[in-house]
Amino acid sequence: MNQERLRRRFGKEFISLRSDLELHRNRFSWYRSVLHTLLTRVPSFPSLLEIFFKFTRLYSQGVKNTQDLDVSQNEVFFSSLPYEFDKFRILHLSDLHFDGLVEDNQHLLDTLKDLQYDTCFITGDFLFAENAPSSVFWENLQDLYDTLECPYGVYAVLGNHDTLQILPRMEEIGFRFLVNESVEFIKDKSRMTVIGIDDPHYFKTSVIPHYDTSSFSILLGHSPEFLQEADAAFVDFYLSGHTHGGQIVLPNGFPLFTNIQEKREYASGAWKYSKMKGYTSRGIGSSVLPLRFNCKPEVAIHTLRRFY
Secondary structure, eight states: OHHHHHHHHHOHHHHHHHHHHHHTGGGSOOOOSHHHHHHHHOTHHHHHHHHHHHHTTOHHHHHHHTTOOEEEEEEEEESSSOGGGTTEEEEEEOOOOGGGOSSOSHHHHHHHHTOOOSEEEEESOOOOSSSOOOHHHHHHHHHHHHHOOOTTOEEEEOOTTOOGGGHHHHHHHTOEEOSSEEEEEEETTEEEEEEEOOOTTTTOOOOOOOOOTTSEEEEEOSSGGGHHHHHHTTOSEEEEOSSGGGSBBOTTSOBSOOOOSSOGGGSSEEEEETTEEEEEOOOSSOSSSSOOBSOOOEEEEEEEEEOO
16 A cells, blocks of 8 residues: 555656665665775674774763764855745754664653754654664654644655655654655745755655745755755755764864765755755764764754845
8 A cells, every 4th residue: 555655656667766776775885985885885894993992992982972962053044035934943853763773762852842943854864774664763753753843844855774665654653755846835925945855875866846946945855965956956955964974073073984975065064055055964863883973963953044
């Protein structure tokens, strides 16, 4: 039943292509950085890195750092923003990796309860492992959705770890997915277009749907690697994640790996490309090793401001 619903919504060709890519994901050379190739393709390398951190007595601190959740405030100005959306607040979450949590997600829920926002955008990677989600994964998602309070709803896109098969059940919970789709937010007589694309990092099945380019637009994509296409489509604000901000960052601010082909300036925090503004979240979860150094996990609040 779910498969048929997906076919009707996205078309047989898209479902076939993405399903095939999901099936053969482990044969694809995901990353071009030497370090991340070692981390993900050489079975013994993560263990050796783990041994290194334990030998230097940094391992427990690295694990502790994954729980040190930061709330980033990003005020961003646009001359094209309708005045009705001035001070509109977006809660931005990314890379939850709920099936790979070291501890439960109560610290995240407690943090969210103290925040105020108008909508929530989640830029992919709900999953970490490639196997079917566990009951704990679904419990964490339900708890997250029950905690979120936003009048304009909760919107999400799929990441490179996510499978299409989780989408129907997640939408039953209340999450609204945008997979090469768009939706309009209406406030008084003004509107804002929110576009969601499929993962541009591994699946590369990202397409910006037709929309009125005179409308102020926000694009949600798992990775910032679609920024050239987004700029060419006159997107105003591009929100992404995927990089974890580097996760393990040297004291001088240099991330050991970012897992993207774009420049490192697009790998974390606020950035600008041509006339388009963007933000890449450091994410909430961890990848490969449950460690973070000089790179706190984050939730971000983006406050849209009209520039007069």
